[in-house]
Amino acid sequence: xxRIILPAHLQALANVGAEIKLDVRSxxxxxxxxxxxxxxxxxxKGTIRDHTTHKRRALVRFYAxxxxxxxxxxxxxxxxxVAHGQEPFMIIGSIAGG
Amino acid sequence: MSKVxxxxxxxxxxxxxxxxxxxKKWKVSGPLFAGWEIYHVxxxxxxxxxxxxxQTSGWFGQVIQRSDDGGKTWHLPGTPSGETPKSPExxxxxxxxxxxxxTSEKTGKPLTTHQWYDGTQHPWEFKRVWHLEPSLxxxxxxxxxxxxxxxxxxxxxxxxxxELPGLRGxxxxxxxxxxxxxxxxxxxxxxxxxxxxxxxxxxxAGVFRTxxxxxxxxxxxxxxxxxxxxxxxAEVGHCVHRIAMHPSRPNVLFMQKHWDVMRSDDGGExxxxxxxxxxxxxGFPIEVHSHEPETIYVVPIxxxxxxxxxxxxxxxxxxxxxxxxxxxxxKGLPQKDCYxxxxxxxxxxxxxxxxxxxxxxxxxxxxxSADSGDNWMAIVENxxxxxxxxxxxx
Numbered sequence: 001x002x003r004i005i006l007p008a009h010l011q012a013l014a015n016v017g018a019e020i021k022l023d024v025r026s027x028x029x030x031x032x033x034x035x036x037x038x039x040x041x042x043x044x045k046g047t048i049r050d051h052t053t054h055k056r057r058a059l060v061r062f063y064a065x066x067x068x069x070x071x072x073x074x075x076x077x078x079x080x081x082v083a084h085g086q087e088p089f090m091i092i093g094s095i096a097g098g
Numbered sequence: 099m100s101k102v103x104x105x106x107x108x109x110x111x112x113x114x115x116x117x118x119x120x121x122k123k124w125k126v127s128g129p130l131f132a133g134w135e136i137y138h139v140x141x142x143x144x145x146x147x148x149x150x151x152x153q154t155s156g157w158f159g160q161v162i163q164r165s166d167d168g169g170k171t172w173h174l175p176g177t178p179s180g181e182t183p184k185s186p187e188x189x190x191x192x193x194x195x196x197x198x199x200x201t202s203e204k205t206g207k208p209l210t211t212h213q214w215y216d217g218t219q220h221p222w223e224f225k226r227v228w229h230l231e232p233s234l235x236x237x238x239x240x241x242x243x244x245x246x247x248x249x250x251x252x253x254x255x256x257x258x259x260x261e262l263p264g265l266r267g268x269x270x271x272x273x274x275x276x277x278x279x280x281x282x283x284x285x286x287x288x289x290x291x292x293x294x295x296x297x298x299x300x301x302x303a304g305v306f307r308t309x310x311x312x313x314x315x316x317x318x319x320x321x322x323x324x325x326x327x328x329x330x331x332a333e334v335g336h337c338v339h340r341i342a343m344h345p346s347r348p349n350v351l352f353m354q355k356h357w358d359v360m361r362s363d364d365g366g367e368x369x370x371x372x373x374x375x376x377x378x379x380x381g382f383p384i385e386v387h388s389h390e391p392e393t394i395y396v397v398p399i400x401x402x403x404x405x406x407x408x409x410x411x412x413x414x415x416x417x418x419x420x421x422x423x424x425x426x427x428x429k430g431l432p433q434k435d436c437y438x439x440x441x442x443x444x445x446x447x448x449x450x451x452x453x454x455x456x457x458x459x460x461x462x463x464x465x466x467s468a469d470s471g472d473n474w475m476a477i478v479e480n481x482x483x484x485x486x487x488x489x490x491x492x
Contacts, residue, residue: 013161045195047159050159073379
């Protein structure tokens, strides 16, 4: 099971807690993970990736294993620790500044 | 006795204010959708329990919410009210938030472009829904005005949205340019007498009218003069802040422009200035009294560079002659040290007699008058900055 941590606004939208667990088919990539997430929680469609282009929204970041994976290709394999559920895949709303 | 429900959209959530027909004591509920920007909340004129809300975020995009019980519970259209939005297959949830510009060859065109800040052409990019206008004839049909400027429509209660591409595809579309606030379609006026006609207004392009249910559009800006564009009398490019009509007289339109308060008596074909004795004719909202089609309201703002009332005095101005002759309404409004703004969608009227008038401020107050503007009271204070105010009588 993959562990995913959502920001507060998306928790409210999907009506879930901070961390959710999902089965994601291999290979485990950003794309397959987000596809599975949106399939289970359709309310999240368009909130993390653009509806049409499927590009990451500009102010959403992806972190895992203390690395910023936001700009990785969506088809790059995620770290083994994420794929094996040892570390969460964190979806973050970037800091507003100010 | 009738009840009144004021729907308030703010920078950090929505609030619902309720009262009886006397409109003296108010109950505040909220925030709904806490932390999100709520650009607009509006109910169906046919079914006051049916309410739509535009929930948006610079981080997470656009969400459309719907209530079928007067705002007690909300759901994403496609999910039955009160159920957890979890069902994986079959639900069109998620699609209810999808506003994709029409790029089909048949109904629209390949995605057109518009003028950008640096003089180049820029493709349309959806950012948010500014305004929701439920149909006068069907609670499941709603129009949505969006940024970048375009008009969308749902006929299934918000489950899916389709662009009416004739507007964006108008031959002047390439000349439209965003102002500092973005290129938003912020006003939609439906003609009660002619279901094929509607008016929309865009910052900063101007007013457009359709007479064929949105298939084709005509700019109706003749008479507007804007010194901030190269040709002050141009067909498009005017920063129209708001237009309003009385439902009984759909050919008579009133406009608060970037500067100037204007009036048209022929469905927008020609406009004339009616700023008259206003202390400043800059401002954002304009509204029409529910029972007196020649009584209109504006809130003068000092200037385009100083978005607050002149002299620190919050004054609504009312004209009972359809413009030109204006009277300041001040009773109950702060008359010193007031430096808030009132945004374009943040004023509304109810249908009771006497007519109630309501507006919200960027300082988080919502003021109401139960006597057509003669006396005012703050019915709530210290909300987040108010983006929109709508009123229902039920």
